[in-house]
Amino acid sequence: xxxxxxxYKANRSTEDAISNALHSSLQHLENPGTSVRMLFIxxxxxxxxxxxxxxxxxxxxxxxxPTTCGWIxxxxxxxxxxxxFGDKRSSTLMLSTGSPQGCVLSPLLFTxxxxxxxxxxRSNKIIKFADDTTLVGLIHNNDDAAYRDEVCxxxxxxxxxxxxxxxxxxxxxxxxxRRSKDASRPLCIKGAEVERVPSFKFLGIYISEDLxxxxxxxxxxxxxxxxxxxxxxxxWNRLQTNLLVSFYRAVIESVMTYAIPVxxxxxxxxxxxxxxxxxRAAEKVIGCTLPSLDTIALQRCLTRARTISRDIxxxxxxxxxxxxxxxxxxxxxxxxxxxxxxxxxxxxxxxxGQKNQPY
Numbered sequence: 001x002x003x004x005x006x007x008y009k010a011n012r013s014t015e016d017a018i019s020n021a022l023h024s025s026l027q028h029l030e031n032p033g034t035s036v037r038m039l040f041i042x043x044x045x046x047x048x049x050x051x052x053x054x055x056x057x058x059x060x061x062x063x064x065x066p067t068t069c070g071w072i073x074x075x076x077x078x079x080x081x082x083x084x085f086g087d088k089r090s091s092t093l094m095l096s097t098g099s100p101q102g103c104v105l106s107p108l109l110f111t112x113x114x115x116x117x118x119x120x121x122r123s124n125k126i127i128k129f130a131d132d133t134t135l136v137g138l139i140h141n142n143d144d145a146a147y148r149d150e151v152c153x154x155x156x157x158x159x160x161x162x163x164x165x166x167x168x169x170x171x172x173x174x175x176x177x178r179r180s181k182d183a184s185r186p187l188c189i190k191g192a193e194v195e196r197v198p199s200f201k202f203l204g205i206y207i208s209e210d211l212x213x214x215x216x217x218x219x220x221x222x223x224x225x226x227x228x229x230x231x232x233x234x235x236w237n238r239l240q241t242n243l244l245v246s247f248y249r250a251v252i253e254s255v256m257t258y259a260i261p262v263x264x265x266x267x268x269x270x271x272x273x274x275x276x277x278x279x280r281a282a283e284k285v286i287g288c289t290l291p292s293l294d295t296i297a298l299q300r301c302l303t304r305a306r307t308i309s310r311d312i313x314x315x316x317x318x319x320x321x322x323x324x325x326x327x328x329x330x331x332x333x334x335x336x337x338x339x340x341x342x343x344x345x346x347x348x349x350x351x352x353g354q355k356n357q358p359y
Contacts, residue, residue: 026211036176076099077096170195176209231286256275304343329352
């Protein structure tokens with residue numbers, strides 16, 4: 001396999017990982033008698049546990065040149081490390097395990113290290129972005145045997161690759177919209193019970209068991225409101241308008257619009273109004289009109305949708321299928337508003353609604 005092609009097929013961004021996880025869940029929940037269990041896995045010092053020999057063997061299987069494999073192995077082995085505190089310095093240790101923290105190459109190396117960690121059951125999905133791994137179990141008629149077997153297999157795979165699961169920080173969330181719900185048995189890993197939570201911060205946004213975005217809205221709006229104080233301080237110090245706008249976009253708007261294509265279409269009117277109130281408050285401070293949340297969401301949605309539709313190596317490219325006419329994309333079948341208001345159906349509708357726009 002071409003290593004460049006492998007890189008293209010991985011999740012490109014946090015938005016990709018979140019969208020793929022939610023789309024798999026929402027599609028499954030369209031069927032009667034189904035539920036979803038999401039296991040948010042936490043590794044203990046993930047980058048520090050990479051075994052160079054195992055990594056190099058995988059690089060060779062991906063057809064990387066011997067020179068590149070040798071360079072990476074040399075980079076990861078016999079690395080001197082010491083600790084300095086004030087004028088004190090510890091003795092030097094030689095490390096031959098792990099990848100340096102903060103190194104640009106470390107996330108890529110870890111992604112390659114775990115690329116063969118794939119589900120063994122078709123009813124399960126494993127969503128990965130660097131060291132963030134999520135197991136999505138699609139449960140039908142309360143039969144979670146495949147999901148539990150997947151967890152056991154994942155735990156064994158981690159043991160074989162020197163990865164340690166932090167069970168205390170690993171969380172599980174159950175998404176179940178059935179009228180008659182049966183309490184599912186707790187999940188245990190190596191004898192330790194995994195905590196079940198009603199919501200979880202997944203790659204920067206909050207996902208709730210009812211798949212609403214109110215908790216996420218509350219968190220983002222609170223952070224944005226706190227940063228409005230600094231905008232006011234800059235205004236009091238008579239900073240120029242263009243600089244105030246730049247500060248707003250970098251510090252406040254960036255927070256409110258993080259991963260906006262993922263959650264915007266599914267937000268309630270009340271949630272959208274909360275965001276808009278923050279924007280209006282910033283407008284009063286700066287003294288000029290700022291882009292509305294609707295405008296930003298539409299632009300981000302179109303940009304992301306066009307990128308995916310043009311990239312044949314993108315993991316979600318198959319969802320953007322052209323009709324025989326070649327002028328419109330095939331709409332995704334949606335039986336519920338939850339799926340209809342998620343990113344991929346919304347993105348395809350938005351693309352189809354753009355007239356005379358190149359895809």
